[in-house]
Amino acid sequence: MPMMKTLLAATxxxxxxxxxxxxxxxVYCSEGSPEGFDPxxxxxxxxxxxxxxxxxxxxxxxxxxxxTTEPGLAESYEVSEDGLEYTFKLRQGVKFHTTEWFTPTRDxxxxxxxxxxxxxxxxxxxxxxxxxxxTWEYFNSMSMGDLLASIEKVDDYTVKFVLNRPEAPFxxxxxxxxxxxxxxxxxxxxxxxxxxDLLNSQPVGTGPFQFVNYQQDAVIRYAxxxxxxxxxxxxxxxxxxxxxxxxxxxxxLQAGECHVMPYPNPADVDMLKADPxxxxxxQEGLNIGFLAYNTQQAPFDNPMVRKALNMAIxxxxxxxxxxxxxxxxxxxxxxxxxxxxxxxxxxxxxxxEAAKAMLAEAGVxxxxxxxxxxxxxxxxxxxxxxxxxLIQADFAEVxxxxxxxxxEWAEYLAQSSQVDRDGAVLLGWTGDNGDPxxxxxxxxxxxxxGNANRAQWCNEDFEALIQEAKTISDQAERTALYEQAQVIFxxxxxxxxxxxxxxxxxxxxxxxxxxxxxxxxxAFDGVDIAE
Amino acid sequence: xxxxxxxxxxxxxxxxxxxxxxxxxxxxxxxxxPVLLIAGERGVTAExxxxxxxxxxxxxxxxxxxxxxxxxxxxxxxxxxxxxxxPVIRDFLTLFPATVELAxxxxxxxxxxGVPAGxxxxxxxxxxxxxxxMGTALVGYSMPIFWLGLLLxxxxxxxxxxxxxxxxxxxxxxxxxxxxxxTIDALLSGQRGxxxxxxxxxxxxxxxxxxxxxxxxxxQTRSAMLEVLGDDYVRTARAKGLPPRAVIGQxxxxxxxxxxxxxxxxxxxxxxxxxxxxETIYSWPGIGKWMIDAISRRDYPVVQAxxxxxxxxxxxxxxxxxxxxxxxxxxxxxx
Numbered sequence: 001m002p003m004m005k006t007l008l009a010a011t012x013x014x015x016x017x018x019x020x021x022x023x024x025x026x027v028y029c030s031e032g033s034p035e036g037f038d039p040x041x042x043x044x045x046x047x048x049x050x051x052x053x054x055x056x057x058x059x060x061x062x063x064x065x066x067x068t069t070e071p072g073l074a075e076s077y078e079v080s081e082d083g084l085e086y087t088f089k090l091r092q093g094v095k096f097h098t099t100e101w102f103t104p105t106r107d108x109x110x111x112x113x114x115x116x117x118x119x120x121x122x123x124x125x126x127x128x129x130x131x132x133x134x135t136w137e138y139f140n141s142m143s144m145g146d147l148l149a150s151i152e153k154v155d156d157y158t159v160k161f162v163l164n165r166p167e168a169p170f171x172x173x174x175x176x177x178x179x180x181x182x183x184x185x186x187x188x189x190x191x192x193x194x195x196x197d198l199l200n201s202q203p204v205g206t207g208p209f210q211f212v213n214y215q216q217d218a219v220i221r222y223a224x225x226x227x228x229x230x231x232x233x234x235x236x237x238x239x240x241x242x243x244x245x246x247x248x249x250x251x252x253l254q255a256g257e258c259h260v261m262p263y264p265n266p267a268d269v270d271m272l273k274a275d276p277x278x279x280x281x282x283q284e285g286l287n288i289g290f291l292a293y294n295t296q297q298a299p300f301d302n303p304m305v306r307k308a309l310n311m312a313i314x315x316x317x318x319x320x321x322x323x324x325x326x327x328x329x330x331x332x333x334x335x336x337x338x339x340x341x342x343x344x345x346x347x348x349x350x351x352x353e354a355a356k357a358m359l360a361e362a363g364v365x366x367x368x369x370x371x372x373x374x375x376x377x378x379x380x381x382x383x384x385x386x387x388x389x390l391i392q393a394d395f396a397e398v399x400x401x402x403x404x405x406x407x408e409w410a411e412y413l414a415q416s417s418q419v420d421r422d423g424a425v426l427l428g429w430t431g432d433n434g435d436p437x438x439x440x441x442x443x444x445x446x447x448x449x450g451n452a453n454r455a456q457w458c459n460e461d462f463e464a465l466i467q468e469a470k471t472i473s474d475q476a477e478r479t480a481l482y483e484q485a486q487v488i489f490x491x492x493x494x495x496x497x498x499x500x501x502x503x504x505x506x507x508x509x510x511x512x513x514x515x516x517x518x519x520x521x522x523a524f525d526g527v528d529i530a531e
Numbered sequence: 532x533x534x535x536x537x538x539x540x541x542x543x544x545x546x547x548x549x550x551x552x553x554x555x556x557x558x559x560x561x562x563x564x565p566v567l568l569i570a571g572e573r574g575v576t577a578e579x580x581x582x583x584x585x586x587x588x589x590x591x592x593x594x595x596x597x598x599x600x601x602x603x604x605x606x607x608x609x610x611x612x613x614x615x616x617x618p619v620i621r622d623f624l625t626l627f628p629a630t631v632e633l634a635x636x637x638x639x640x641x642x643x644x645g646v647p648a649g650x651x652x653x654x655x656x657x658x659x660x661x662x663x664x665m666g667t668a669l670v671g672y673s674m675p676i677f678w679l680g681l682l683l684x685x686x687x688x689x690x691x692x693x694x695x696x697x698x699x700x701x702x703x704x705x706x707x708x709x710x711x712x713x714t715i716d717a718l719l720s721g722q723r724g725x726x727x728x729x730x731x732x733x734x735x736x737x738x739x740x741x742x743x744x745x746x747x748x749x750x751q752t753r754s755a756m757l758e759v760l761g762d763d764y765v766r767t768a769r770a771k772g773l774p775p776r777a778v779i780g781q782x783x784x785x786x787x788x789x790x791x792x793x794x795x796x797x798x799x800x801x802x803x804x805x806x807x808x809x810e811t812i813y814s815w816p817g818i819g820k821w822m823i824d825a826i827s828r829r830d831y832p833v834v835q836a837x838x839x840x841x842x843x844x845x846x847x848x849x850x851x852x853x854x855x856x857x858x859x860x861x862x863x864x865x866x
Contacts, residue, residue: 025702027702032824033824035614035616036615036616036617041616042614131616131617132616132618133586133587133611133612133613133616134616135583135586140579141573141575141579197617200616200617201617213705215708215816216622216625216626216816217626217816217820217821218698218699218814218816219698219702221705241698241702241814242814242816243697243698244811244814244820245811245812245814247681248681248696248812248813248814251684251685251688251689251696251697252696252697254689255688255689255692255695255696257695257696257697257698257702407562408561408562410562410564410565410567410829411562411564413567413572413574414564414567417574427572429572448574451574451575451576452572452573452574
């Protein structure tokens, strides 16, 4: 193309070469600013991409591209017979980052593990409120405080977690970002200097990249950590160029200003796919978009009515119109990328005639109902308003009148969770830890009625299965239980499962080794860029 | 003159108090609870909700919250962001120079192009130049900033490759932020090509942000000039035999500039608002983008402080304009 562009590129190249000798830099156009660099107080994926993924490690880690876990800072662990004690053998010889503001005098050991968790747990811990307004969001919402009885240091490289009750998803929780391991030595240094806030803005970890600099809302710079226990990275420098608008991100990618970008606008995907210098990866997200009936409100307390309404929905049409084709019809409440997904279950067929007949049989006539539509775009539903309109038309075909209701997002979340909510609500969920419990118990468990369980559904048999599965550590046994639970779910139909959205990841063809993560985080360890 | 300035300054105090009340009330009137927004689809138990509300101080009666807020303000404490947990004033001071830099260049663009265009359009009234200029001004004024910005990027960065897409400077440059103004810091760093890169990155954002003010200034200049050119003293000057350039430059322009200067001052306020959209498109890390993010997160302290600080700046700019106005027009200051 234009000479100017070549001139620009040449000038930039000269500038780079004038500096370092051919340093390999990967530029990622991220979609937003991180809230901070200590991952534990926050919940946003954008923050985790910038903090826990590059800078830190966890005791166990998610296998790349999957929702199962593998050893991280802990080489191995044992679970006691009663499922209450988890003893971790820590990896030896793991180094923390040496930076301008900190030089470690020792390797990673049990003290760091204990510090990382106790600071979020004990309200009398000096670091519990180390900065004004710090709250440990995930630690609390995963109920770690209730679950943990104690964390004990057995020796420098062995730590024992004692639980109050058996909970198999505990291991998956330890792979989550809030469970990242921070340096107790660095924390002690900051505490002595009276500058504890710096833990959040000048971070130190054991991860593949170390933090160099953050220009607020603009650029984050990392350098490859030479002593990383997982092996030195193929690239030398990692740069996050914060670009909040999706269309502009696409332009930057095409212009070569960045090498990788997340969340393209659906309208841009075809254009990016057609570009010979780019490759567009895709994967089903670990998410589900659904329509939750209020199973405590007549006539939706009758499973036959719910099944009939499910059969009235034309899902492929919704996928086309709302997702632009970038989604898959959802059959089960968990996505196909999740282990224990029951492939034997059949979806409710789209059959308006049969639906009408079923409604008549259930004694329902001239039904009029509300459908709640979200005002914001979410990963599992980019346009709930549109989806509600399609459902309204579908239901009209079977003689059901729908009134679409919407309100401001925070209000929506608050009101839709009420037990006496009038109507069915469109909502969804993205998995936190790759464990089926994180979907089935959080969204459909009896405890969650009046909160995250928007179908207000409490089914004895289903509940028994998921509670039992929580207590067993053997994955094969848990799989069998979850598969059965999915059968009950399909029969009872507290939701109409609509779609699992596809996630696209456009990048330059020069980038190799990038693996998409179903949970939607973006990690650059192991990624290389060809010159 | 001194009394004139003092008069203006005294008015600032009640204005300031009024703005604090508005800023405080505005965020709380918005539907949407910050705690629930942090929790998201996950939801939060009743007791955790209460815990968080107490922690943020939102369970106290409104008047108590207001006075605690006001008291903090006088000590320079503008509050702590709910999402980043950092003092609001620190974020503001880090990001503010970027917005100022953008606004300065946008104003330069708007004034340096708009005023001469308006003058020429007035002098050549009715000509093709006049029609063209005013037509272009109307189009510029009517175009949504967001759309204009994207169009410029697609044309000049995407198709032609003449300008970079977004950001303040090429990513290959990395130097400490001394003043926060990328152009100045680039010069101070001494790195080859840094200053040019900073200017290069300013072109499209300045044009995008400055287009509406440019249109307004051009039209205003033209109508002010036309009015003045029809006045008796201008006819006298011409009759005296003065060359056209002297008539326009020395006699007409100075009087015509009075309303134009006021317009420029008002446009600064408009630019603060327009900066929000421009900053979002060009990934320009300024306070506009910061405010938008804070509003959608119901980050009360940031929105309050942001509203207050921006209002103070607009007040300050208008005070300066009033003083300038007094300087240009002796009749005002001797009132």
